[in-house]
Amino acid sequence: MQQYVTMKIDGATIRAVKGSSVLDVAVECGICIPHLCHVPNLSDIGACRLCIVENVVDGRSKITTSCTLNVQEGMEILSNTERIRNLRRNIAELLVAEAPNSRAIQDIAVRCGVKEVRYPFRNNDCVLCGRCVRVCEEIWQARAIGFVGRGKDRHVDLPFGVRPDFCKKCDSCIDLCPMTITPCDGPMKPGEEYLCGKCESQLSMASGAMEDSCVWCELGKGFGCARYV
Numbered sequence: 200m201q202q203y204v205t206m207k208i209d210g211a212t213i214r215a216v217k218g219s220s221v222l223d224v225a226v227e228c229g230i231c232i233p234h235l236c237h238v239p240n241l242s243d244i245g246a247c248r249l250c251i252v253e254n255v256v257d258g259r260s261k262i263t264t265s266c267t268l269n270v271q272e273g274m275e276i277l278s279n280t281e282r283i284r285n286l287r288r289n290i291a292e293l294l295v296a297e298a299p300n301s302r303a304i305q306d307i308a309v310r311c312g313v314k315e316v317r318y319p320f321r322n323n324d325c326v327l328c329g330r331c332v333r334v335c336e337e338i339w340q341a342r343a344i345g346f347v348g349r350g351k352d353r354h355v356d357l358p359f360g361v362r363p364d365f366c367k368k369c370d371s372c373i374d375l376c377p378m379t380i381t382p383c384d385g386p387m388k389p390g391e392e393y394l395c396g397k398c399e400s401q402l403s404m405a406s407g408a409m410e411d412s413c414v415w416c417e418l419g420k421g422f423g424c425a426r427y428v
């Protein structure tokens with residue numbers, strides 16, 4: 200039998216299933232905590248840190264990722280304080296700098312209030328969110344891709360760079376990758392490091408967007424965000 204806890208998110212009293220993550224409960228209740236590496240029904244690894252919240256215990260708040268934090272009786276969570284918004288905006292800005300041609304990441308960045316990127320573009324084709332690796336291992340039990348290397352050399356690869364026979368060719372790894380969801384092929388060449396307007400990128404339209412407003416992000420659709428139910 201399911202057990203429940205009573206807790207608060209942003210002042211709202213919520214009855215949540217014991218064992219759920221704070222992020223899952225928030226999204227289910229229509230409280231959009233921006234997130235990137237989380238995928239429903241897959242394990243959480245806390246990689247992107249976008250889903251940070253304040254967990255208030257005995258009057259003191261601790262910042263933690265909500266996807267890796269389970270609900271508890273009497274818990275008090277703040278997901279939208281100025282402190283959180285500032286930190287989250289910076290995290291989103293760094294993600295855009297890492298992979299400026301991802302529309303999905305631009306969407307999230309707009310939702311987090313990013314209007315410009317102060318960091319040099321790195322033009323990477325992977326942000327190490329691990330969505331592909333986890334779906335391959337946990338849904339398909341294939342382990343056909345995985346993380347290799349450490350530090351700045353860490354990346355996702357096939358065993359010895361070759362697609363193995365046990366790959367199910369399901370394409371789930373591609374479907375869940377934020378780099379392939381509505382990709383942008385912007386001209387990210389050295390010396391031309393700007394967000395192109397070719398696809399009317401969300402970020403280039405950010406001046407009119409309101410922080411915290413739903414921007415119907417591409418990843419939101421993938422997550423089954425409450426807005427799409």
Ligand code: SF4
Pocket residue numbers: 331334335336339341342343344365366367368369370371372373
């Ligand atoms: S296509 Fe292959 S590598 Fe990708 S998720 Fe499916 S089994 Fe894994």
Ligand code: SF4
Pocket residue numbers: 324325326327328329330331332355372375376377378
């Ligand atoms: S390849 Fe895509 S899904 Fe996989 S870790 Fe990199 S950004 Fe994430």
Ligand code: FES
Pocket residue numbers: 233234235236237244245246247248249250251264265266267
């Ligand atoms: S969604 Fe929680 S750390 Fe990425």
